[in-house]
Amino acid sequence: MRGQRSTVWIATAAAIVSLLMAALAQWQETGVAAGGDRWFASLCLAVYFVGAVGVIVLGVGYGRLLGVVTSIAARFLAPPSALDRPHGSGTSNALTEAVDAHLADGDRTVRHLREELQDLQVRSRLSERQKRHVEAILYSxxxxxxxxxxxxxxxxxxxxxxxxxxxxxxxxxxxxxxxxxxxxxxxxxxxxxxxxxxxxxxxxxxxxxxxxxxxxxxxxxxxxxxxxxxxxxxxxxxxxVTKEKEVAQMKNDFVSHVSHELKTPLASITAYSEMLADGEAGDEETRKEFYAVIQNQAQRLNRLIEDILNISRIESGLIKVKKEQASLTILIEEQMQMIRSYAEEKNITVTSGQPIVYDQVHVDKDMISQVIINLLSNAVKYTPAGGHVTVGTEVDEAARLVRVTVTDTGVGIPEDEMGHLFEKFFRVSANNKQAKGTGLGLNLAKQIVEKVHDGRMFVTSKVGVGSTFGFELPLATAEQAAAV
Amino acid sequence: MANKVLVADDEIHIIHVVAIKLRNNGYEVIAANNGLEAYDLACREKPDIVVTDYQMPLMTGIELITKMREDERTKDIPVILLTARSFAVTQEQQESLGVSSCLSKPFSPKELLKTIQDILYQRQLAVKC
Structure with a gap:
């Protein structure tokens, strides 16, 4: 561009010099040849001079116009910062500035729109992501x-x-x-x-x-x-909330049952001690009888509390277990001796089957004794007078376990209640009326057999015929037997 | 003539201690250790008052009272209910069944005696009026 502008200036200057040279030549020729027509020569010189001035003006104007056009072209072709601004003034400068301002505005608008588009795209992606998160949460x-x-x-x-x-x-x-x-x-x-x-x-x-x-x-x-x-x-x-409600109900039942069971022996203790304190036991024999009742009921209270605590300890894994080699036949016989007086009161016979040859088990003797007495006392409790309770033992050599069964000729258990027998505080509805009980004995027995001794509890029953409750325990291994 | 009290409870020790307390204070005591037996006794012996446990085999205390109220021979006999379940019987239930008093276990034999005396006294007054 600069080259073109210089060429214009050089051409303009050459035209002016040519015109001035032609005017001078005309003036000299006219003056010398005519010898006196000086007026005509002066007129020619003036015309040439005016022509030269016109060429100068046109040259300057063309030069400026070229500058403006060049500037506009440059604006279109290059970013504004890179453009060499013309140093002209007046109309062409104003025009350049207006065009520059307009272009800058357009540029800003484009930039702004581009930013908004990016922002919208980011928001859209975020929104889509949030929707997916919500869906993922919802579906999980x-x-x-x-x-x-x-x-x-x-x-x-x-x-x-x-x-x-x-x-x-x-x-x-x-x-x-x-x-x-x-x-x-x-x-x-x-x-x-x-x-x-x-x-x-x-x-x-x-x-x-x-x-x-x-x-x-x-x-x-x-x-x-x-x-x-x-x-x-x-x-x-x-x-x-079905389970929560069931648990809440179970808790309520538990508290209700426990308080009832604790209050029953406590009622006797309270009443008898008050009678003693008030001197209502007239003679020594009556006083002794009262003391015996109080002692008996205190022991009952203690057993109940121990049962509850043992269940809780087994469930939480905090119970102390002292396993040792034991003869299952002896453990059963000891508990049968304990139950006989109660059975005789009810006119129920308690017998055992043929003793097994090998009856060694590795158990906590107190716990297994508790299981046996619980099963025996239940059998006697729910068997009408004149009935029978039979204790059986058998060994399954193949499975290396011993099976103990307590069979009664009692009232039996309805089929729909069989599944709940080992639940805490569950009592067969018909049994509620027949005899008292805490509903803890079978649950404790199951926990002792299955959780503490890796055994299995089972039950079969028929209403009106009787029930068989039993458990299986692993036989003592040779190492356990040799360790004795 | 001594007032006759029927005591129904499946806890033999409770029957025993209540019987001693009442006999020491001039009452005649008859006892039953389940609800069914208590109902039979109530019909036959027509006691002046019945003291019954809430939870009993064969027939609960509530069932016993309901049955007594339905029977012409026993419908007017006042009943005291003993219960180890404090909230087992609501006030409305007591009123609808015509339970004269409800005592929570453990109870005081003295308190039971006083309750029996009060109820029988009120009853005598009502008869005189």
Whole structure:
């Protein structure tokens, strides 16, 4: 560009010099040849001079125009910072500045739009990621979760919700909830509708749903999604509280049972000691009898507390176990001796079968004795007068274990209650009326046999015929026997 | 003539101590160790008052009272309920069954005696009026 402009200036200067030279030549020729027509020669010189001035003006104007055009072209072709600004002034400068400003504005707008686009893209990615997170959380929850929009149409539901409420999550989306589950779960649908209408932030309600054939209790937490003062949707979380309620009920039953069982011997102790203190036991014999009752009931209280503590210790793994070599026949015989007086009171016979040859077990003797006495006392307790209780033992050589059975001719246990027999404080409903008991004995026996001695408890029963309770224990190994 | 008290409890020691306390104070005592036996005795012996445990074999204390209230021979006999389960019987239940008093185990024989005396005294007053 600079080269072109210089060429223009040189051409302009050459034209002016040529015109001036031509004027001078004309003036000299006219003056010398005509010899006196000086007026005409002066006129020619003036015309040439005006022509030269015009060429100068045109040259300058063209030069400036060329500069402006060059500048504009440069602006288009190169970034503004890289451009050599013309040092001219006046109209061309103003034009350049206006064009520059306009281009800068456009550039800023483009930059701004580009930034906004990037921002939107980032937000969109974040939003998509958050949605995936929410979905991942939703689908990994065990609780049933479903979301409806402001018109009670299903927006989202996880698998537990679909399973609980009985619909196909893949095909139910955007369908009105009332159409999906309205017939089967009208109460729940109505609860969602009411929460949305009332704009309740969070409602808690306990609802019962049937899963399989079993009614299950659910805590429903309904939260409304507010947007610009309107409810745009409702989120419902259904948490299964059946187990919690059962545990709470078991705790209540436990406390109730324990307090009842503790209070019974305590009632005797309190009453007899008050009678003694008030001098109501008139003679020495009566006083002795009262002391014996108090002692007896205190021992009963102690046994009960020990049972409860032992169960707790076994469950928590804190019980101290002292295993040693023992003859199972001797342990059984000792406990049979203890139960005989009670059985005779009820006119029940207690007998044992053929003794086994090898009866060595590696056990905690006190614990296994407790198991045997629990089974024997239950058998006597629930057998009507005149009945029989038989204790049997047999060895399974192949399995290297010994099996003990206590069979009675008692009332038997209904089939539907068999599965609960070893639960804490469970008592067969018919037995509740027949005899007293804590409902701890069988649970303790099972814990001792299975948790402490790696054995197995079992039971068979028929109502009106009788029951057989038993347990299996591993026989002592040769090493254990040799260690004695 | 001595007032007759029927004591029903499956804890033989409780029957024994209550019987001694009452006999020492001039009452005649008859005893049963389950609800069914208590109901039979109540029908036959027509005691002036019944003291019964809440939880008994064959027939619970509540079942005994319900059955007594349904029977013309026993419907007006006052009943004292002994229970080791403090919240087993609500006030409404007591009223609807016509339980005169409910004592929690462990109980004081003196308190039981006083309760029996009060109930029988109120009853005598009511009869005189």
């Amino acid at each position: 929850l065990r609780d049933a979760v479903l979301v409806v929009d402001g018109s009670d149409r299903l927006l989202m539901a996880n698998e537990p919700a679909a399973k609980l409420l009985g619909f196909d999550a893949a095909h139910a989306c955007h369908e009105p909830l009332a159409e999906i589950i309205g017939r089967t779960h009208a109460e729940f649908v109505e609860l969602l509708r009411q929460s949305r209408c009332n704009r309740t932030e969070a409602t808690k309600r306990e609802l019962v749903f049937t899963q399989g054939d079993r009614p299950r209790a659910f805590e429903a937490i309904i939260s409304c999604v507010q947007e610009d003062g309107k409810t745009s949707g409702v989120v419902a979380v259904l948490h299964d």
